[in-house]
Amino acid sequence: xxxxxxxxxxxxxxxxxxxxxxxxxxxxxxxxxxxxxxxxxxxxxxxxxxxxxxxxxxxxxxxxxxxxxxxxxxxxxxxxxxxxxxxxxxxxxxxxxxxxxxxxxxxxxxxxxxxxxxxxxxxxxxxxxxxxxxxxxxxxxxxxxxxxxxxxxxxxxxxxxxxxxxxxxxxxxxxxxxxxxxxxxxxxxxxxxxxxxxxxxxxxxxxxxxxxxxxxxxxxxxxxxxxxxxxxxxxxxxxxxxxxxxxxxxxxxxxxxxxxxxxxxxxxxxxxxxxxxxxxxxxxxxxxxxxxxxxxxxxxxxxxxxxxxxxxxxxxxxxxxxxxxxxxxxxxxxxxxxxxxxxxxxxxxxxxxxxxxxxxxxxxxxxxxxxxxxxxxxxxxxxxxxxxxxxxxx
Numbered sequence: 001x002x003x004x005x006x007x008x009x010x011x012x013x014x015x016x017x018x019x020x021x022x023x024x025x026x027x028x029x030x031x032x033x034x035x036x037x038x039x040x041x042x043x044x045x046x047x048x049x050x051x052x053x054x055x056x057x058x059x060x061x062x063x064x065x066x067x068x069x070x071x072x073x074x075x076x077x078x079x080x081x082x083x084x085x086x087x088x089x090x091x092x093x094x095x096x097x098x099x100x101x102x103x104x105x106x107x108x109x110x111x112x113x114x115x116x117x118x119x120x121x122x123x124x125x126x127x128x129x130x131x132x133x134x135x136x137x138x139x140x141x142x143x144x145x146x147x148x149x150x151x152x153x154x155x156x157x158x159x160x161x162x163x164x165x166x167x168x169x170x171x172x173x174x175x176x177x178x179x180x181x182x183x184x185x186x187x188x189x190x191x192x193x194x195x196x197x198x199x200x201x202x203x204x205x206x207x208x209x210x211x212x213x214x215x216x217x218x219x220x221x222x223x224x225x226x227x228x229x230x231x232x233x234x235x236x237x238x239x240x241x242x243x244x245x246x247x248x249x250x251x252x253x254x255x256x257x258x259x260x261x262x263x264x265x266x267x268x269x270x271x272x273x274x275x276x277x278x279x280x281x282x283x284x285x286x287x288x289x290x291x292x293x294x295x296x297x298x299x300x301x302x303x304x305x306x307x308x309x310x311x312x313x314x315x316x317x318x319x320x321x322x323x324x325x326x327x328x329x330x331x332x333x334x335x336x337x338x339x340x341x342x343x344x345x346x347x348x349x350x351x352x353x354x355x356x357x358x359x360x361x362x363x364x365x366x367x368x369x370x371x372x373x374x375x376x377x378x379x380x381x382x383x384x385x386x387x388x389x390x391x392x393x394x
Contacts, residue, residue: 004037004038004039004083004084004085004086004382005038005039005040005041005081005083005084005085006027006030006038006039006040006041006084006085006086006087006088006378007040007041007042007043007060007061007078007081007084007086007087007088007113008023008026008027008040008041008042008043008087008088008089008090009043009045009063009074009087009088009089009090009104009107010022010023010042010043010044010045010088010089010090010095011023011044011045011090011095012024012042012044012053012055012058012059014053014054014055015044015046015047015053016201016232016234016235016268017201017234017235018120018200018201018297019090019092019095019120021297022090022120022171022172022297023042023090025172025174025271025367026172026367026370026371026374027040027042027058028040028367029172029367029368029370029371030371030374030375033368033371033372034371034375038375039083040058041058041059041060041061041084042055042058042059042060042061043059043060043061043062043063043074043078044059044061044062044063045063045065045095045096046062046063046064046065047064047065048064048065048066049064049067051064061074061077061078063107064097065095065096065097065103066097066098066103067097068097068098068103068106071097071103071104071106071107071110072106072107072110074107075106075107075108075110075111076110078111078113079110079111079112079113084113085113085114085378085382086113086114086115086116086378086381086382087111087113087114087115087116088115088116088117088118088374088378089104089108089115089116089117089118089137089141090118090120091104091117091118091119091120091121091137092120092121093121093130099129100129100130100133101133102133104137105133105136105137105140108136108137108140108141109140114142114381114382115140115141115142116141116142116143116144116145116377116378116381117137117138117141117143117144117145118144118145118146119134119144119145119146119151119155120147120294120295121294121295122146122151122154122155122294123154123292123294124154124158124292124315125158126158126159131158131159134155134159135159135160135161138155138159138161138165141165142381142382143165143166143167143377143380143381144161144165144166144167145166145167145168145169145374145377146166146167146168146169146294147168147169147170147171147294147295147316148168148170148294148295148315148316148319148320149168149319150294150315150316150318150319151168151294151295151315152166152168154294167373167377169370169373169374169377170300170364170365170370171295171296171297171300171365171370172300172365172366172367172370172371173300173301173303173304173305173362173365173366173367174271174275174301174304174366174367175304175366175367175368176275176278176279176304176305176306181279181280184276184277184279184280185280187276188228188265188276188277188280190226190228190263190280191226192224192225192226192261193224193225193282194222194224194225194226194282194283194345195225195226195228195280195281195282195283196211196218196225196226196227196228196281196282196283196284196285196341197227197228197230197277197278197280197281197283197284197285197307198211198227198228198229198230198284198285198286198287198298199229199230199231199269199274199277199278199298199301200230200231200297200298201231201232201233201234201235201237201268202229202231202232202233202234202237202245202246203233203234203237203245204237204245204289205288205289205290206287206288206289207287207288207289207312207332208229208249208287209248209249209252210287210312210332210333210334210337211227211285211287211334211337212227212249212252212253212256212258212262213252213256213334214334214335214337214338214341215227215253215256215258215261215262215338216256216257216258217334217335217338217339217342218338218341218342218345219258219261221342221345221346222342222345222346225261225345226261226262226263227261227262227263228263228264228265228277228281229249229262229263229264229265230265230269230274230277231265231266231267231268231269232266232267232268233245233246233266246264246266249262249264250262250264265277274301275305278301278302278305278307279305281305281307282308282345282351283307283308283309283310283341283344283345283351284298284299284302284305284307284308284309284310285309285310285311285337285341286298286299286302286309286310286311286312286317287311287312287329287332287337288311288312288314289312289331289332290314291312291313291314291315291331292314292315293314293315293316293317294314294315294316295316296314296316296317299311299316299317299320299321299326300320300362300365302358303320303325303326303358303359303361303362303365304359304362304365304366305358305359306355306356306358306359306362307354307355307358308326308327308344308350308351308354308355308358309321309325309326309327309354309358310326310327310329310337310340310341310344311326311327311328311329312328312329312330312331312332313328313330313331320361323357324353324354324357325354325357325358325361326354326358327340327343327344327354
C-alpha cells in the first residue's frame with residue numbers, strides 16, 4: 001500500500017494559539033479518516049531557539065520563527081522525504097519571521113514539493129509590500145485555501161489571484177451533541193438560568209469590556225444571568241503586559257456593581273472543556289473590535305454547537321451569520337449588545353430559530369467533512385502517490 005505524508009507547516013500544541021489548535025484538529029481528522037494511506041506530520045514553528053515544547057511524535061521538524069536558516073534546513077529536510085506528497089502551509093502574518101512573515105518565502109523558494117497554502121488572514125486594500133509578499137505566496141502555491149467567499153473575492157480583487165487557484169473550505173468544527181445543561185452548570189459552578197459566553201485567548205482586541213458595560217442593562221431585564229469569559233491571556237500579550245487587560249476588565253465589573261455576575265475562567269481549555277462551555281451557554285457573544293477579521297474559530301465553534309450568537313460586525317460574521325444564523329450588534333456599542341442579547345433571552349422562538357439555523361449551516365463545517373475537502377484539494381495538486389489518493393472516497 002502506498003503511504004503518503006502530508007507535512008503541515010504551522011504552530012502546534014502545546015503552543016497556545018488558534019492556528020496550532022486548527023492544525024491539530026485538521027491533521028487528527030485526516031489521520032482518523034484516511035490513516036490507512038496518509039500520515040500527517042508537522043513542521044512546528046517555534047518562537048525562539050530556547051522554546052521547549054513537549055511535542056507529540058507527529059512533530060518531526062522545528063522551525064525557529066526569526067531564524068531564516070532554520071527555514072532553509074526544513075525545506076532541505078522535507079525535500080529529502082520521498083513519501084512527502086504535499087506541504088500545507090498554515091499562514092498567518094505574525095506566525096513567520098521577517099517583515100510581514102516573509103521568511104516563509106525563502107522556505108517556499110527552496111521547496112521542491114507541491115505546496116498548498118491556507119490563509120487565515122486576508123487583508124483588504126493592503127500596502128504594497130504586504131501585497132507583494134502575498135502575491136509571491138500565491139504564485140509559489142499549487143492551491144490557495146480560504147475559509148469564506150469574502151476572502152476569495154478579496155484575493156481576486158486586491159491581489160490579482162487566479163480564481164481557479166482558490167478553494168473555499170470552511171473553518172472546521174467538532175461534532176457537538178446536545179446534552180443536559182444542568183449537569184454542566186453544576187460541574188462549572190454556575191447557578192444562573194441564562195449564561196452569556198465568550199471564549200478564546202484574551203487580548204484587548206476582543207472587546208470584552210463592551211459586554212461587561214452592557215451587563216447592567218441586561219440584568220435589568222434578565223436578572224438571572226451571568227457572563228462567563230473563558231480563556232487565559234494570549235501568551236504574547238502576557239509577555240508584553242502581563243494580566244493588565246484582565247485586571248482592567250475585573251475593575252470595570254466592580255465599578256459597575258456586576259462583579260458577581262461576571263466570571264473569568266482563566267485557563268487554556270481542552271477541546272472537551274470548550275465544548276462543555278458552549279453546551280451550557282444560552283447566548284454566545286463575540287464583541288471583537290476587528291472589522292476586517294476574515295475568520296473566527298470561536299464563532300465557528302459556536303455555530304457548530306448550535307448556539308444563538310450575537311456578534312460585532314466583521315467580514316467573517318457578515319457572511320456566516322447571515323440569513324438568520326446570528327445577530328450583528330453595533331461595533332464597540334454596549335447598548336446595542338444589551339438590546340440584542342435581551343431580545344434573544346426574552347424570545348424563546350427567536351432563540352430556537354437562531355440555534356437551528358446555526359446548527360444546520362455548520363454541518364458542512366464538521367472536521368470530518370472539512371478534512372475530506374482538504375484531501376480532495378491535495379489530490380488535485382499532488383503528482384506524488386496518486387495511487388493512494390485515488391482510493392479515497394469522493
